[in-house]
Amino acid sequence: MFDLLGTTLASRLLLGTAQYPSPAILADAVKASGTSIVTVSLRREMAGGRAGEKFWSLMRSLGTRVLPNTAGCHSVKEAVTTANMAREVFGTSWIKLEVIGKHDTLQPDVFCLVDAARILSEDGFSVFPYTTDDLVVAERLLEAGCKVLMPWCAPIGSALGPVNIPALRSMRAHFPGVPLIVDAGLGRPSHAATVMELGFDAVLLNTAVAKAADPVGMARAFGKTVEAGREAFCSGMLEPREVAMPSTPTIGRAAFS
Amino acid sequence: MKLMVNGEAREIAAATLAELLAALDYEGDWLATAVNSDLVHKANRAEFRLSDGDRIEILSPMQGG
Numbered sequence: 175m176f177d178l179l180g181t182t183l184a185s186r187l188l189l190g191t192a193q194y195p196s197p198a199i200l201a202d203a204v205k206a207s208g209t210s211i212v213t214v215s216l217r218r219e220m221a222g223g224r225a226g227e228k229f230w231s232l233m234r235s236l237g238t239r240v241l242p243n244t245a246g247c248h249s250v251k252e253a254v255t256t257a258n259m260a261r262e263v264f265g266t267s268w269i270k271l272e273v274i275g276k277h278d279t280l281q282p283d284v285f286c287l288v289d290a291a292r293i294l295s296e297d298g299f300s301v302f303p304y305t306t307d308d309l310v311v312a313e314r315l316l317e318a319g320c321k322v323l324m325p326w327c328a329p330i331g332s333a334l335g336p337v338n339i340p341a342l343r344s345m346r347a348h349f350p351g352v353p354l355i356v357d358a359g360l361g362r363p364s365h366a367a368t369v370m371e372l373g374f375d376a377v378l379l380n381t382a383v384a385k386a387a388d389p390v391g392m393a394r395a396f397g398k399t400v401e402a403g404r405e406a407f408c409s410g411m412l413e414p415r416e417v418a419m420p421s422t423p424t425i426g427r428a429a430f431s
Numbered sequence: 432m433k434l435m436v437n438g439e440a441r442e443i444a445a446a447t448l449a450e451l452l453a454a455l456d457y458e459g460d461w462l463a464t465a466v467n468s469d470l471v472h473k474a475n476r477a478e479f480r481l482s483d484g485d486r487i488e489i490l491s492p493m494q495g496g
């Protein structure tokens with residue numbers, strides 16, 4: 175069990191809902207992953223359209239919590255307005271705050287991120303900021319009112335996995351009491367296991383599952399490795415050593431010569 | 432009245448935001464509305480008066496990462 179901002183969750187995997195081959199596969203992947211939280215978004219609705227209604231009713235049928243995002247926002251104003259609209263539609267004050275600074279790398283504009291996080295936190299939101307692994311930015315976000323941080327481990331959708339493990343380790347060490355969720359860049363279950371073994375509290379991923387040949391199987395695989403990584407972290411792993419050490423006791427060994 | 436609705440220029444006779452939604456066949460609890468980049472709560476749409484040149488965004492739930 176995982177306590178996140180006073181909410182007890184069964185899973186430490188947060189799953190995105192975009193890019194699946196079909197709504198049915200999305201629903202099956204969500205179930206197979208065991209996730210307790212799915213991310214959702216807001217987009218322009220066509221006049222007379224009911225696409226939003228269909229999607230929203232599917233999400234509600236899955237029984238998970240939703241974490242709306244501000245994906246695609248490039249300014250403080252856009253992100254704040256989108257967050258307010260999301261709160262009204264989805265009925266939650268949780269918001270995954272994205273303020274994108276670069277079109278190509280999709281890296282966050284951390285200066286605008288901190289400003290938007292402050293405005294939203296003061297307005298009663300629980301802000302989940304999509305940020306980098308920069309420690310100073312992380313401190314500013316906490317000062318702005320964030321109670322959780324979501325550093326990337328590689329660019330969104332890149333599937334590179336953790337490209338800077340020392341930075342992630344350092345972040346974990348600097349903020350021992352803050353829930354840290356690795357968001358973006360995970361490509362395969364072993365990547366998720368790696369960051370969970372570092373002591374991160376959870377992971378958020380989307381593309382790695384949605385674009386897999388079998389999204390449902392991949393969702394299940396990620397669910398298992400996230401759990402395994404957490405259990406490994408809690409169980410105390412050995413530090414690597416460069417010399418061999420026999421695992422079978424040598425005392426009482428027979429001598430034949 | 433000239434309005435920008437979801438980025439599209441429209442000529443529509445609607446005094447309020449609620450009238451605009453009805454005229455364009457938008458209905459449902461799952462919609463969120465903003466006028467000129469500020470949220471207009473569902474409860475305030477009926478009394479929210481539109482002006483020429485207003486930019487209206489009508490959003491609904493979508494898949495997201």
